[in-house]
Amino acid sequence: MASTTGIADTTPDVTEGVEGEDGVRRRDFINIAAVSAAGVGGLAVLLPLVSQMAPSKDVLAESTTELDISSLDVGQSIKAVFRKQPIFVRRLTPAEIEAANAVNTSSLRDPQTLEERTKPGHESVLVVMGVCTHLGCVPLGAQEGENKGEFGGYFCPCHGSHYDTAARIRKGPAPSNLVVPDYEFTSDTTLVIG
Amino acid sequence: MSFPWAKEYTPQNGVMKFFDEKLPLPRFIYNAVGAGYPVPRNLSYFWNFGVLAGFFLVLQIVTGVVLAMHYAANTQVAFATVEHIARDVNWGWLMRYTHANGASFFFVVIYIHIFRGLFYASYKPPREMIWLIGVVIFLLMMATAFMGYVLPWGQMSFWGAQVITGLFEAIPLVGPPLKTWLLGGFAPDNAALNRFFSLHFLLPFVIAGAVILHIWALHIPGSSNPTGVEVKTESDTVPFHPYYTAKDGFGLGVALIVFMTFVFFLPNTLGHPDNYIEANPLSTPAHIVPEWYFYPFYAILRAFTFDFILPAKLWGVLAMFSAILVWFFLPWLDKGPVRSGHYRPLFRKFFWFGLIPVMAVLFYCGGAPAEEPYVMISQIATAYYFLHFLVILPIISSIERPDPLPFSITEAVLGSDKKAVLGENAEPVAT
Numbered sequence: 001m002a003s004t005t006g007i008a009d010t011t012p013d014v015t016e017g018v019e020g021e022d023g024v025r026r027r028d029f030i031n032i033a034a035v036s037a038a039g040v041g042g043l044a045v046l047l048p049l050v051s052q053m054a055p056s057k058d059v060l061a062e063s064t065t066e067l068d069i070s071s072l073d074v075g076q077s078i079k080a081v082f083r084k085q086p087i088f089v090r091r092l093t094p095a096e097i098e099a100a101n102a103v104n105t106s107s108l109r110d111p112q113t114l115e116e117r118t119k120p121g122h123e124s125v126l127v128v129m130g131v132c133t134h135l136g137c138v139p140l141g142a143q144e145g146e147n148k149g150e151f152g153g154y155f156c157p158c159h160g161s162h163y164d165t166a167a168r169i170r171k172g173p174a175p176s177n178l179v180v181p182d183y184e185f186t187s188d189t190t191l192v193i194g
Numbered sequence: 195m196s197f198p199w200a201k202e203y204t205p206q207n208g209v210m211k212f213f214d215e216k217l218p219l220p221r222f223i224y225n226a227v228g229a230g231y232p233v234p235r236n237l238s239y240f241w242n243f244g245v246l247a248g249f250f251l252v253l254q255i256v257t258g259v260v261l262a263m264h265y266a267a268n269t270q271v272a273f274a275t276v277e278h279i280a281r282d283v284n285w286g287w288l289m290r291y292t293h294a295n296g297a298s299f300f301f302v303v304i305y306i307h308i309f310r311g312l313f314y315a316s317y318k319p320p321r322e323m324i325w326l327i328g329v330v331i332f333l334l335m336m337a338t339a340f341m342g343y344v345l346p347w348g349q350m351s352f353w354g355a356q357v358i359t360g361l362f363e364a365i366p367l368v369g370p371p372l373k374t375w376l377l378g379g380f381a382p383d384n385a386a387l388n389r390f391f392s393l394h395f396l397l398p399f400v401i402a403g404a405v406i407l408h409i410w411a412l413h414i415p416g417s418s419n420p421t422g423v424e425v426k427t428e429s430d431t432v433p434f435h436p437y438y439t440a441k442d443g444f445g446l447g448v449a450l451i452v453f454m455t456f457v458f459f460l461p462n463t464l465g466h467p468d469n470y471i472e473a474n475p476l477s478t479p480a481h482i483v484p485e486w487y488f489y490p491f492y493a494i495l496r497a498f499t500f501d502f503i504l505p506a507k508l509w510g511v512l513a514m515f516s517a518i519l520v521w522f523f524l525p526w527l528d529k530g531p532v533r534s535g536h537y538r539p540l541f542r543k544f545f546w547f548g549l550i551p552v553m554a555v556l557f558y559c560g561g562a563p564a565e566e567p568y569v570m571i572s573q574i575a576t577a578y579y580f581l582h583f584l585v586i587l588p589i590i591s592s593i594e595r596p597d598p599l600p601f602s603i604t605e606a607v608l609g610s611d612k613k614a615v616l617g618e619n620a621e622p623v624a625t
């Protein structure tokens with residue numbers, strides 16, 4: 001740059017007078033244009049830097065899981081894996097269905113009926129993510145003999161969230177019901193999740 | 195600070211003269227931690243903990259760089275490489291246990307350092323900036339330690355990562371995508387482990403930079419002292435070297451005895467046994483807890499179990515972060531004219547019988563299961579914690595009548611300070 005020689009600072013600005021008093025000098029214009037271009041460029045560099053942290057293609061590719069539930073009896077659950085997270089599939093007992101339907105939904109933190117949380121024709125099959133909606137622990141209750149909490153569904157030991165038989169949040173810090181993932185029955189006994 | 199009586203650096207030989215002209219690093223050190231830095235003569239052992247914290251930072255960096263030479267951040271092998279470090283690598287057990295316990299001791303030291311600041315109100319003018327940078331350092335340390343704990347990829351590592359990144363999910367609207375972005379997936383996995391390793395390597399050097407700013411800001415007004423009375427004359431100070439290099443050296447020796455006792459004889463006492471079980475994404479340990487040094491804040495997080503305008507989960511997260519962020523406002527919340535707790539009878543009572551017991555309770559509850567009565571006790575303690583900083587402190591500091599302060603540090607130490615009171619012609623105080 002010329003200023004290292006000390007000349008630019010001392011010689012009168014030759015561009016002055018070209019644009020005159022009306023405001024913007026050529027040098028100001030070049031200055032603003034250069035800084036803006038660099039600014040836009042800087043923002044453009046941020047995009048890949050931020051976006052590289054989002055899930056990569058291979059992580060996103062693990063996105064469907066097929067499940068055979070033909071051997072699932074009433075009152076039994078299975079734990080499967082979907083997107084590297086546990087998923088609970090349970091064939092509810094009539095008593096559990098009754099308990100779920102007896103609740104006045106407007107009293108719930110996250111109002112939903114059992115019907116809304118299952119597929120038509122398969123109301124006794126409850127499919128939920130085994131991920132506590134509080135901070136993501138795996139709730140207990142899917143396996144025989146585990147603590148099912150005060151409402152007979154699932155209990156998260158991490159910070160004490162209780163879910164009912166429809167896996168709806170009833171007590172504790174979790175904000176919402178255990179998530180029902182996107183899934184469909186491709187046959188009476190086959191589920192495709194994701 | 196450079197008090198006018200600070201000793202001037204004089205290079206002793208040609209080499210030092212050469213240095214002093216081209217790059218005055220020796221002069222810089224002499225004025226920062228040498229004989230050229232006058233320090234109050236009455237500093238107690240509570241003033242050792244800054245140097246100790248610096249020591250532990252260096253120790254973590256040295257042992258950490260060694261561990262990184264043998265560690266592999268991949269979910270398939272991470273757990274095994276940590277065992278490999280402990281069993282196969284020459285002296286690997288020493289490096290690993292020094293690093294793991296070093297993190298714990300770093301926090302012990304920093305907590306004492308912070309509570310020293312709270313008792314002596316070191317955050318008050320003119321030292322606000324030192325305090326603010328200190329809080330930033332503490333936040334960086336928390337992030338660093340959290341990510342380090344994930345690296346061995348044990349059960350506590352995994353579920354710690356799940357729960358802590360889950361905190362971000364509580365943020366309205368952007369929460370869930372933010373969590374996915376932080377983890378690079380839907381749950382902690384290879385992407386998360388790798389980036390945590392990268393950041394765990396980086397952040398300690400960022401901390402080191404912040405420490406330099408912290409000390410720079412400290413050297414402008416100079417250290418405070420147990421009386422909180424500012425330095426007036428030369429007899430209030432002694433040169434840092436040899437007085438405090440010796441005292442800090444002695445303190446370091448004592449700290450190292452305690453520290454190495456843990457490293458050699460109780461290396462896993464401060465850790466959690468479940469972290470020797472490899473991460474299993476399908477099963478959460480029955481009782482997950484963070485590292486002990488996060489207990490008080492974890493208790494605050496868990497204290498919110500009910501919705502009130504905002505969801506309980508968001509309250510918990512806000513409260514946990516606010517518990518530390520409130521420290522940023524201390525220089526302005528404490529309105530008292532006097533610094534040191536020794537001269538503030540009310541302030542002192544609320545410190546020893548209010549804040550300290552509440553911290554102890556929160557600490558205890560943070561490690562206890564999420565059951566009654568701990569939930570209720572955490573709720574009460576959390577309420578008191580915020581009450582202390584936001585209500586009690588501003589009120590007592592405005593209404594209390596402090597005890598009379600000594601005229602000067604010299605008077606506090608020797609009983610009189612004739613020279614400073616009567617001017618230059620008085621007889622020098624016998625020392």
Ligand code: HEM
Pocket residue numbers: 251254255256257258259260261262265276290293294297300335338339340342343344345346394395397398399401465469
């Ligand atoms: C502020 C300073 C630091 C703190 C508080 C810290 C904290 C921790 C903690 C708590 C662990 C888990 C220990 C365990 O349970 O085994 C850990 C592991 C680890 N850290 Fe650090 N660390 C620091 C600096 C560093 C640096 C500078 C490096 C590398 C340059 C490093 C590299 C590692 C590695 C490779 C591991 C995994 C091996 C292991 O778990 O033993 N750390 N760190």
Ligand code: FES
Pocket residue numbers: 132133134135136137156157158159160161172173174
């Ligand atoms: S993660 Fe389930 S209650 Fe907190």
